[in-house]
Amino acid sequence: MAIDPNFEQSREQVGEENGVTVWGPVDPPEQLGIHGTHVAVDYDICIADGVCLENCPVDVFTWVDTPDHPESDRKVEPTREDQCIDCMLCVDVCPVDAIDVDASR
Template identity: 85%
Template sequence: MGIDPNFDGNRERVGEENGLDVWGPVDRPEKLGIHGAHVAVDYDVCIADGACLEDCPVDVFDWVDTPGHPESDRKVEPTREDQCIDCMLCVDICPVDAIDVDASRS
């Protein structure tokens, strides 16, 4: 199952990490929640294949280490979500539907 497109209404904002909103639940290292708002990545779904990072035309994403997470030991973080041009390439290319882009959450 991919990211919940209504996570900002269905989940509680539990804090901030690296300047990004984090939506729970979070229980490290197994549960990491959703990171970002305009460009949101569900860290619990992300398998870190890197396609979004490699193909993003404006370099929104960076790698972050997530040791001990059951899906992967690193994730793509929407570090520069404010530079997103809403092309939706990352959404289309993600093999597990871990990314959501929504301009209304900017």
């Protein structure tokens, strides 16, 4: 199941972590929601293989710890989503379709 491209309408903004907007529902450690807005990562399906982090030409992503999450103990956070150049490489390389980039946001 891929990230919901309409998450801003279907989910509620529940807070912020490290300056990144978090969209619920959130119920740690199993359910962590979607992190980011322009560059959004669905933490609940992210497997943290790091391919987006390794391939991003402008270093949008950083690692954050997510202990005891069923998919992985760390995730990629769009810490510098304001630096995104909308190349869509992260979207293209994500094996589980956990990332959405929306140039209109």
